[in-house]
Amino acid sequence: MLVKRTYTQEELTALLQRHGINPTAQRLEIARLLFARAEHVSAEDVFMLVNTAATPVSKATVYNTLGLFAERGLIREVIADPNKVFYDPNTAPHYHFYDVATGQLTDIDAEGVQITGLPSLPEGARMEGVDVIVRLRQSDRPTH
Amino acid sequence: MLVKRTYTQEELTALLQRHGINPTAQRLEIARLLFARAEHVSAEDVFMLVNTAATPVSKATVYNTLGLFAERGLIREVIADPNKVFYDPNTAPHYHFYDVATGQLTDIDAEGVQITGLPSLPEGARMEGVDVIVRLRQSDRPTH
DNA sequence: AAACCATCTATAATCATTCTAAATCGACAC
DNA sequence: GTGTCGATTTAGAATGATTATAGATGGTTT
Ligand SMILES: [Mn+2]
Ligand SMILES: [Mn+2]
Ligand SMILES: [Zn+2]
Ligand SMILES: [Zn+2]
Numbered sequence: 256m257l258v259k260r261t262y263t264q265e266e267l268t269a270l271l272q273r274h275g276i277n278p279t280a281q282r283l284e285i286a287r288l289l290f291a292r293a294e295h296v297s298a299e300d301v302f303m304l305v306n307t308a309a310t311p312v313s314k315a316t317v318y319n320t321l322g323l324f325a326e327r328g329l330i331r332e333v334i335a336d337p338n339k340v341f342y343d344p345n346t347a348p349h350y351h352f353y354d355v356a357t358g359q360l361t362d363i364d365a366e367g368v369q370i371t372g373l374p375s376l377p378e379g380a381r382m383e384g385v386d387v388i389v390r391l392r393q394s395d396r397p398t399h
Numbered sequence: 400m401l402v403k404r405t406y407t408q409e410e411l412t413a414l415l416q417r418h419g420i421n422p423t424a425q426r427l428e429i430a431r432l433l434f435a436r437a438e439h440v441s442a443e444d445v446f447m448l449v450n451t452a453a454t455p456v457s458k459a460t461v462y463n464t465l466g467l468f469a470e471r472g473l474i475r476e477v478i479a480d481p482n483k484v485f486y487d488p489n490t491a492p493h494y495h496f497y498d499v500a501t502g503q504l505t506d507i508d509a510e511g512v513q514i515t516g517l518p519s520l521p522e523g524a525r526m527e528g529v530d531v532i533v534r535l536r537q538s539d540r541p542t543h
Numbered sequence: 544a545a546a547c548c549a550t551c552t553a554t555a556a557t558c559a560t561t562c563t564a565a566a567t568c569g570a571c572a573c
Numbered sequence: 574g575t576g577t578c579g580a581t582t583t584a585g586a587a588t589g590a591t592t593a594t595a596g597a598t599g600g601t602t603t
Contacts, residue, residue: 279550298590313552318591334532337476337484337560339590352520355527363518372511376496376535383499383534388478390527391520423568423581442559457583462560481591483559544603551598562587573576 261291274327281305281312285320289330295341295351295360335360335388350387363389405435418471425456429464433474439485439495439504479504479532494531507533 333341350363494507
């Protein structure tokens with residue numbers, strides 16, 4: 256279970272380095288923000304969040320950094336919405352509720368969830384991960 | 400299990416009508432093609448396939464028609480690739496392998512697969528469906 | 544200081560998808 | 574047959590997320 260908290264600059268630096276990422280100012284800033292919120296954010300979200308702070312970061316760098324973080328396993332991509340990729344600072348195995356109306360993603364703890372009976376993988380294939388997305392729609396009639 | 404076969408014009412017409420869809424020439428053509436292949440296709444795929452035949456169909460109509468079919472439950476959308484939506488003529492519950500390198504989607508029969516221990520849904524939410532996507536990557540070293 | 548290399552940035556390009564507004568079509572009425 | 578009407582289709586423009594380009598910037602090394 257990922258705990259929402261603030262990391263010191265040293266912890267963030269070590270975190271990036273542990274993943275083979277050169278800890279630049281922009282990358283540290285984006286990492287700080289990702290792990291402070293511990294929520295599912297889009298590139299646009301990150302771009303806006305990072306630019307409420309003092310130092311501006313370009314959109315290109317936001318995309319490059321999120322891509323780099325995902326590639327190095329610091330965060331993971333969640334493909335649930337056809338319009339944008341979500342980035343998830345929680346890389347532990349877990350699943351998602353997706354509210355198709357609002358676009359809200361919510362974690363489902365892997366603890367207790369069992370998926371059995373999956374067929375064996377095609378020849379020569381390695382499993383990268385299993386995504387489970389439970390699509391939800393809020394009932395039209397609100398509880399009164 | 401969806402069987403790959405050709406439908407008569409009458410069967411297709413009845414199929415659309417059963418889903419509350421006015422069976423126009425373009426819609427019948429697209430439906431015919433979808434159910435003949437019984438594969439996962441993108442809008443672009445459908446656009447190209449439908450335009451190898453005699454009667455041309457516009458891109459706008461392809462998108463409108465696929466959207467309409469999905470909305471009425473004749474086909475389903477699969478969100479697996481961040482770059483495009485796949486449309487699946489198989490609406491029976493089933494899951495997918497997704498080859499992240501090639502973008503290839505392959506069915507996993509729901510038969511035998513069990514997902515247990517999912518938490519109860521948030522208050523007032525209805526489940527629209529459960530998507531399971533097993534992400535695969537072909538091993539770099541080919542079997543020799 | 545000059546060279547070097549990684550990174551960052553503004554901006555253009557790409558590309559799937561959606562939007563717009565004008566044709567076209569088909570059923571029905573006259 | 575001709576006219577009308579609503580539904581559908583269409584070409585093309587617009588949108589928006591993402592990626593590509595190519596030049597600036599910033600440390601670091603000699
Ligand atoms: Mn999209
Ligand atoms: Mn995309
Ligand atoms: Zn998550
Ligand atoms: Zn399928």
